[in-house]
């Protein structure tokens with residue numbers, strides 16, 4: 001069981017850590033040899049993070065946390081798949097994290113690739129890249145229908161849609177949210193500012 005047991009306390013820890021990172025005064029917690037050895041016995045992360053694989057979205061760095069703090073799942077464009085849902089269910093059921101953070105970012109290449117695919121200008125040879133684009137496409141279609149035009153608006157919508165998909169498809173996570181055992185926060189990260197801003201909160205997040 002993590003020491004931090006509520007979604008709001010976990011979110012506050014992430015916000016505080018992100019402030020340290022923005023200010024350029026990180027504490028570099030939980031990264032020394034003794035802590036590494038202590039943690040080898042058991043992990044008790046206080047949050048699960050599902051974010052984009054972008055090399056600039058390094059979760060432990062931008063939230064100024066260390067080993068054992070976050071259970072991190074990432075893929076290009078943070079696209080839900082069964083293995084992602086399984087990983088998040090594991091974090092909730094077994095690790096008992098009180099918070100799931102869905103983390104997108106501005107200027108996201110996966111979102112931009114999906115827009116290019118819509119416009120017929122996407123040029124990729126990878127057989128499986130299309131899987132990512134196809135999964136993001138319904139969000140972009142809804143965004144365009146709603147009159148949205150910016151990549152960052154599309155990303156906010158994709159973050160909200162991702163949260164909805166998690167609670168629609170995972171009965172375990174939906175029940176944990178309903179029971180107040182876990183909260184879900186969606187946030188978008190600014191690559192230039194290093195700042196995370198809240199897009200949506202589900203559950204008891206103060």
Ligand SMILES: [Zn+2]
Nearest residue numbers: 052054108109
């Ligand atoms: Zn991205």
